[in-house]
Amino acid sequence: MEKSKATLRDVAKAAGVHISNASRALNSDTQHRITPDVVERVRSVAGKLGYRVNAFASSLRTKRSNAIEILIPDLWNPGFPAIVTGVQEVVSRGGYEITIASDGNDLERHAAVIESMRSRQVDGLILAHIDNVDRHRPVKASGEHARSFAGV
Numbered sequence: 001m002e003k004s005k006a007t008l009r010d011v012a013k014a015a016g017v018h019i020s021n022a023s024r025a026l027n028s029d030t031q032h033r034i035t036p037d038v039v040e041r042v043r044s045v046a047g048k049l050g051y052r053v054n055a056f057a058s059s060l061r062t063k064r065s066n067a068i069e070i071l072i073p074d075l076w077n078p079g080f081p082a083i084v085t086g087v088q089e090v091v092s093r094g095g096y097e098i099t100i101a102s103d104g105n106d107l108e109r110h111a112a113v114i115e116s117m118r119s120r121q122v123d124g125l126i127l128a129h130i131d132n133v134d135r136h137r138p139v140k141a142s143g144e145h146a147r148s149f150a151g152v
Contacts, residue, residue, distance in 0.1 A: 005050070006046070006049035006050055006051040006052075007051075008022055008023060008026075008051070010049060010051070011026075011042060011045050011046045011049060011051050012042075014045045014048075014049060015038075015041050015042045015044075015045040015046075016041075017038060017041075017042060021034050021038060021042070022042050022046075025038055025039040025041075025042035025043060026042060026043065026046060026051075026053065059121065064123055065120070065121050065122055065123050066095055066096050066097060066123065067096065067097050067098070067099060067120070067122045067123060068087075068091050068096050068097070068098050068099075068122060068123060068124040068125070068126060069098065069099050069100070069101060069117045069120075069122045069124070069125050069126070070083075070084055070087060070098055070099070070100050070101070070125075070126045070128055071101050071102070071103060071110070071113055071114065071117070071125065071126070071127050071128065072084070072100065072101075072102050072103075072128045072129070073102065073103055073104070073105045073110075073128075073129050074102065074104070074105060075100075075102045080128060083128050084098070084100060084128075087126060096123065096124075099122075101113045101116075101117070
């Protein structure tokens with residue numbers, strides 16, 4: 001994957017606008033705050049420079065990753081693709097992306113995967129499992145894990 005060399009600061013400078021206005025112009029939720037000609041100029045410059053929004057930098061600023069992780073016990077279980085597809089369909093409407101992890105029905109790996117998800121600052125965690133398959137698996141996060149993620 002090729003890293004974009006252009007920064008928001010580069011786009012702003014080339015377009016002759018303040019960095020905050022360049023940011024507003026590139027964000028469909030805030031572009032109404034500036035004139036249409038500035039939006040067009042900034043977007044044109046961004047395209048020419050090959051600028052891409054840095055999702056990581058945005059998440060640091062907004063304190064939101066727009067990421068939801070799904071933890072499933074078994075990638076080969078034929079029931080899970082339908083669940084994952086349904087989740088993706090719903091969360092994408094809210095601007096979220098999903099990532100999928102599997103713990104292979106291993107409780108130690110389960111805890112390690114949840115800890116890894118916490119460290120990546122995901123906005124939510126979906127624990128998917130089939131209760132009849134393994135009655136010893138935790139059904140939901142509890143304690144420290146439950147306080148770290150949005151409940152669904």
